[in-house]
Amino acid sequence: MLKLHRLAYSTLAIGLLAACSSTSSAIPEAPSTVGASYVQASSTKALQPGEKVANLFQLNMKTPYVLQRLTDRTYWYESGFYATIFYVGDQGVLLFDPLEQRAEPILESIRSVTDKPITAIVYSHDHADHLAATGPLLEMLKTTQSQAPEIIASQATAEKMQLLDSHLPRPTKVIPWPDGKFKFENLDVELHGFEHAAHTDDHAAWLLVNERVLHAPDLLNADQPPFWNFAGSERFTFLVDNLNTANALDWDYFNGGHGNVGSHADFAFHLKFISDLKAAVGKAMGEVPFGYGVDPDKINAHTVMLPTWYDEIAKRATDALRPTYGDYYGFETATPANAEMMAEYLYSYR
Template identity: 70%
Template sequence: MTYRPIAVSLTAITLILGGQAALAEAPSTVHATYRAASADQALAPGEKIADLFTLNMTAPYILQKLTDRTYWYQAGFYGTTWYVGDEGVLLFDPLDGQAPKILEAVRKVTDKPITAVVYSHDHADHIGGTQALFDLLAGQQPVPEIIASQETADKMERLGSTLPRPDRTVAWPEGSFTFEGLTVELHGFAHAAHTEDHSAWLLVGERVLHAPDLLNADQPPFWDFAGSERFTYLQDNLRQADALGWDYLNGGHGNVGSHDDIAFHLTFIDDLVAAVGTAMGEVPWGFGVDPATLTAHTAMLPAWYAEISRRATEALRPKYGTYYGFDAATPPNAEMVAEYLFSYR
């Protein structure tokens, strides 16, 4: 399922309309040090890109150097990663609708051909630009090889995907491949929250982890925990990724990530679970539904969850309310947690 998150605020409206006024960016969830985006100067581990929301709203794309060979890209709040080898470029996730901009950004740092493309997982918003990219590279030799996990390849087959299929697969849930001497490890989430082929790809020598939709760095969890199909295994997925050897995380959205971002998410989730649990004990079944006008019992569960979500959100507001996207994201996340707590005891 494709989703396109857009942060709607007075800042966004002002920028869209071409006005001059702008609100301050939200505070960092991890007390980060910010630096201006640069394709030439690498970030130190833990540093983040300054004014990222404003850049997403005003710039064609943001390009940031992470290491001597690895780059971080974002446009329209969607991001990806590439590695420049001696002979070619390894590109992760040709984002839907962004092939021309991605190619332009790659060309800012190298004229080497894109020789391999990795699918992180089978969601079209992250890999839907593959054919458009290949069209732009028509005539290039060699033709880029598409690499994906076996689980992603199997899922594309099951669903009859119209996107270009992988040429090579990596064993699921743990496997690896080599690109010009760089080892790239697949760490699949055998029990995944986001989608069944969700995974983290570790560029071992670069200490960079590419794991779209695991978390939005420097933000509270995004809507439905980054579009996850379930909440059930999310904490385990975060801990699994945290245990790997990396300094930089590209979560596909949000800022450049660090281990502190995972710690923040785990703390936030613990607080949210506690707040939802408290609200579930306070809100009686049938809250918000008038029995005199009830024509179907199906109105009762949504009304119950909605009040639980509202109370849990307000309980977290003093601690988290000033952070990026809190009001839009927390209520649906609270409903997912309520469904989890209601289902598993």
């Protein structure tokens, strides 16, 4: 069911991109959660640490893709609200996560800055919305380069793909879990697998050491409050620990697979938001008695009681956070689901 949700979200994003007109929106973009300094997207001028791409929502809605240079060799790509990175070496290109339905624009963006072959692809984790363009991309590359890219993944991802009989192209190089590393030309890449992961069991952060770039899709959406179910996490339980682990690494630029280019300030914002949400949900749980909103004379199964209880708790917690966070990107649509997830966590672990 979770992967179906992701597929629907990805398809919706592409549909929105195709359907939007070229006229400018009358609604201003949401304010920055971290007081960011915004600059116009540029594939030639490197982003300074802490800067973010301006007008990103409208760019996602109305342009084929956004390409932003991060360093001399690393580039950030986003289209339809999905983002990834690639690194241009001396001989070839290292691409992370060929995003679903985006093989052609990703290749176009790479070709806009280099004609070097794509010699390696990295899978960050086994969720199809971040990997499903691999097959189409490999087919496209057959006409332009003599050798197929190496496909690199962690041991946890490779084993999960095997267990679930994944239809996606399998890794040709497997990195030891949880703290393996590999070298791409002169670039050191470190795997930092989460010992107990929130998003999915093979979730990890990939550090481009020399470039000071961290790639961890679905860990957080930079410059936004947490997305629905904390970026589609399969569980909330270990998220704070995962955020702290990634934040403690040595980097300047962060790609979370969605949202803007991230910084350590985005991690601080998310940790504060989660702390405030936990307090609001805990307070609501103390105020709302179990069975609230259910007429016992009108039911013949108890199963309605828990979701009704969570729903009321989420409404109250969302109301409590609205004065502080209500103007931020997606607050109204994402926070109730996050509050329900938090309520389940607090109810289960005491």
